[in-house]
Amino acid sequence: MENILMLQVLFPNIEKEKNLYSDLAEEFVKQGYNVYVVTIQDYISADVVKKSTFVEEKLGVKVLRVKMPTKYFNTNFIEKGITTELIPYYYKKAIKQFFSNVRFNLIVPISIIPGMYKIVSYLKKRNPEAKTYLLLRDMFPQMAMNMGVLPKPMYYYFRYQQIKLYNLADKIGCMSAGNIEYVKVNLPEVDSKKLCYLPNWRTIRERKENTIDFKKEYGLEGKIVAIFGGVLGIQQGLDFLLKLANEIKDEYPKLHFLLIGNGTEKEKLKKYVIEKQLHNVTIIDRIPSQKYEAALQQCDIGLINLDGDLKVPHIPSKTLSYLEAGLPILACVDAHTDYGKLLEEEYKSGKCSLYGDLKSYKNNLIYMIDKQGRKKMSENGNEYLRNNLTTNHIVKKLLGSL
Template sequence: MDENDPWLTNELAGSLQRAGNRVTVLCLDWAGKLGSEKSAFFTTSAGTQVYVEKPVSVFRRFSLLSKLFKWAGSSCVASLRVARLERENNYDLVICFSPLVTMGLPAAWLAGVKKKNSLLIQWDFFPYHQRQIGMMSPGVVFNIARKVEGYLISRFKYIGCLSPANIAYLQSHYPIRREQHVFTLPIWGEGSALPKSDVSLVREKYALPEDKAIIVFGGQLVHGRGIEDILAVAHLAKQQSLPVVFLIIGSGSLESLVDDYICAGHANVIRFAHVPRQEYLEIIAACDLALVCTVRDVDVPSYPSKTIDYLRVGLPIVASVEKTTDYGEHIAQLGVGVYTEAGNPEALLGVIDNLLKNPDLLGAMKAQGPTCFKEYFEVDRVVSKLLNVVAVH
């Protein structure tokens, strides 16, 4: 909603527009306050037309029922807008993101009924991941969600997955038709130049310690992000009197776990709530290492988007990830990080400590990060691949 605080979707739409396409975005503003304006329209500085719809009102007493009602009702509202836009414009390509249930009716209408050329960017394996991290119980609701999501996925002509492991998971858990084209589409980020900043001045500005290594984690503080493991590692580091501080940037349903740890007198953890993107980049550029954490006992292969900003500022990555993903192997092959299996705080601390004690390796990873980003993850490169695949097949 704010061009000064962009996300992946902003960057994708902007790159498509710069490539000479006419882009229309339909945005469901899930964070929109109830009672505010129901819809809005604006044009971005790149020329992208954006239609914003607010979510419908939800029940307050039953959380799962509230979410289902909010998703279904909001999808109905969005489908009305889509129907009007489709009549007025001859779209050549429709792009949707998983989970599709949140935009189920528009997706089914455009990709299924209208048979538009369609691309699904598959980065959330709903509802399998939600079930495995305890956000959804197995049973009737899960089976209905699985069938609905599977049906919607089957309507798309192209499906872009973040890695080969993601492709394998997609094909083994959803009804992929033979004529659907599944390919690897990397996560992306805007490649604009970053302003140079003095690390000491930035640390002073944000009251960060100058005499300790700072390990940063940026992202939502919710289930599935390994927040418990991060706090366990911080506790072990304090017990061993290691000169490190863990900086956590973000908010979410588990933020109280972090705040309680800090309030208990543990000074080796600092938390900042959400900060604008440019400010976030300035802060993490003044850190020494970056954390990517997921949870154990899940089989859904993740590829965290926070990787992009870490690479842009040249932060070496320490990943604690599920054993089924190829993310850790990928960052190691690219020379930008190291990894261990999720759920083992002792092993994670050992990896962090070893990397901090190896300045030559640390320096090589810092230098490789921006280069790796430009070669593999810069949004214009990814969009070029996307358009080539759609044009060829």
């Protein structure tokens, strides 16, 4: 049986929560592989934080949780940058300590930490036959540079690491055709033959009977609720969503915007809601996954938002949870992503406009007030997910490319 090592930063307690990468790990196990994960302890759930590095096994996945001296989540950009630089050293030390006797056949790093090349290089020297499949889910450092949060000297430093990581990979899984083209143009040092289309994925599970009346709990009964769940950060451009809420608050009183999560922009967004007296907006902290699933099932529209300054093709993974819940999607994105094309032409499950185009954004929302229009988009999206984007489909695609 082959051994797979996944190098992560965000890996939940999979007995309680799921995400993109835990779904992937569980599917590898189902298909007969030994799966190992290395991740940091600095995760939102307090139940996975301990005083030292440790290994736990849950649902057949061996997870090495590395204790870091600095934070990566819910902190400032300086500390996050320091942690980004430290992760490769701490991961390598932990792998030597806990997984020294394991020979990995497949290494699956993520692109968000370019310094992962140091670990991949070390592991390949230890086992020259090992293959590497890089999951390109975030164009760092380009995205951070475009958002103005990364100085030029640091950008070039991380870009150097990025190229080394990409060149060590046997295959690079990109989220969209636009993603592939972006790498070809902006990273010509990388062999384009390595680039593969690997869309985001989701494991569809049997739904448990829901006893939570989410709308009633938050006073949203009788409302058409548009929900955003995730990071409330600068990359999401949620300031523009609130401009839409302000534009439409008196014209369509039944519409309500619900933002769930934490992030660097949260307090700024709350302040704007108070200043503009946005009675049609509710912002709440991150909630347990069971309650969030209830929210998705009972709300009416899923929101996707990307800031106009990203300038990098990005495909938000939360799309998949919306599609599974049967939520039609209202999206507002930057001009450089092909997300809108995927949403409207492939998934056929929503409407998309460009960040800054308030007229189009408003018209798309008004269109989605119609229940029959939402129903058709809901059916289209759920069907597309089941036929093309399940984790089972994607693992076969990933392994087949190798």
